[in-house]
Amino acid sequence: MSIQYPARERLANLPTPLQPLDRISEQFSLPHGGPKIWIKRDDLTESAMSGNKLRKLEFIIAEARARGCNTLITCGGEQSNHCRATALAAAKTGMKAHLILRGGSGTGAPETPDGNLLVDYLAGAQVSLYPMREYVDTLPQLFEQWARFYEQQGDRALCIPTGGSDGLGIWGYLLAAEELLEDCRREGFAPDRLICASGSGGTQAGLTLGCQVFGSSADVTAYAVCDSTDYFIDKVRQDVADWAHRYRQAFPFDESRIHVIDDYIGPGYAIATEEIYQTIALAAQLEGILLDPVYTGKAFHGMLQDIKQGKYSGCKNLVFVHTGGQFGVFPQRTGFQNSWSQQ
Template identity: 50%
Template sequence: MPAPEFPPRVELARRPTPLQYLARASERWGQGHRLWVKRDDLSGCLLSGNKVRKLEFIVAHALAEGYDTLITCGGVQSNHCRATAFAGAQLGLSVHLLLRGDEPAVSEGNFLLDQLAGATINCYPKRQYVSELPDLFAAWQTHYAGLGRKALAIPTGGSDGLGVWGYIAACEELAADLATAGIDRAHLVTATGSGGTQAGLALGVSLYDLSLTVWGVNVCDDEQYFLDKVAADTADWQARFPAAPTVTTETRVLDGYVGAGYGVADSEVFALIAELAALEGLLLDPVYTGKAFQGMLAELEAGRFRDCRDIVFLHTGGVFGVFPQAQQFEFAGAGGRG
């Protein structure tokens, strides 16, 4: 199948990101498998993680269509909102963030960075946010139109038919990564929170005919939600880009690792984050990658990946989410190896 023709893109990320073999983690948890990590946490500093890949295409669209303001949404510690705030600052676009939850008493983590980037911020109680989000977007777009400005509404996580191009493009990198590492086929595991990364990976694997089986570990909601969301993002992509090749994709979700809810991790996740950091110098976060890595190891132990020697974990970033929950590591017994 010929490579897809990409829409306009703004160069924001440090690409390609490395594929790193985890020798000690493989010995510790691999049970004969080789564990790898695709280091998308190294896609930049303030624009780190998976969000910047999506924003390259979203911001290019905004510039091409004459938008001067970006409005987006997420939790108070949203990685996507922080990345959008800094992308806007770099490109001279105003950014307005609609955040779910009460305004923090102390500015830290991503919320602090949002403020430093000069974003306009409104925090809404969870119930109002969930029930009124489309109306909030519309009201603020109308507000900016009244000022003679043009505001683009970007959905949660930048996950829609435009944002999925970020991980379609990433599959071009993965093809080269696998060839260089001598990996014939592998399972690819990623955290999935808004669905766009998983949708892009599923499309990219088909478009580039990669021998990868993509699994999303949901960090919120449930399996059916993500089956529906990935299907919706894929349909949106096909509708927006009818000239793109027609492909068949599969959506696979490893459910059961949400814990007490989105953004809430148990002591086992914090202990795993600390152990992996000391073992490999690889830092996960308690909202996304910590839960996803825990889910991957549990499924590996249960025999889920027995048909394949290599397992690739996509590190989607989120390091700034560690700091607002730093006190949890005391209870998880974090510390060095002695």
């Protein structure tokens, strides 16, 4: 099926590399009858704006320009990768960015901001931190409040949902699916399964839709880092329906091909266990790949555990989509104290 993509602001360094994880495959997958593991390096979309969110922002910023907007308002956790990427992308394209962040005290920035939050400030974004309960209870009103604020100043804002995940943002990973499938063809194989982390659902939605649109038999398995399997199945349905409605697409999407595993969330969103920290260290030591404790570390750990349990024994080639998030390592530095070899 041919797809007519909407306008796009070129920000990412594409295509990103597809690489084999030979050492991890030999140690953890092949001995258990599992597949060869590959990794799609979307952590390399750009050096600072790095990660999956930049693919979505290419289409979001083009839409903002088409609407005559000069300000981007979005939301997320205090260490949101999406908000950090939005702040930098806005700076690069001459726009303003306002970030509505949860988890703060509501009285301003921490005395010493770290990780993604530090980059938010360096990029010149306006940051509003709210306590968790206020954020959860009033997020739609906060968007409205700040949109009115900019309108009164003579600006025009585009409000971007969590993670840029909706019928507009889905284009980023529809395009990524097309790119990834071509990568695999060039390497001489067809993937049996794509693996990703799912936090707001947009990357999963785009990959799942893309595999169907471009005629691949590969299914996408997403490892939830928050919320439940049922939540993400419904979220993917919503994003695909939003895409179909906005862009008048009549594609017969097969909802039975939405797959989510919620067994490895652990104590909660952005809370890692010792096993996750050890897996992140393992990937760094065996492959020189840096995962993060919020998204990719949990998904990669879940994938390895499920390979050991034989869940992917029928697969020959599995592709893990590395969605970035390395800035999230640093605020959790104390969790890694047992994760490296003592020399």
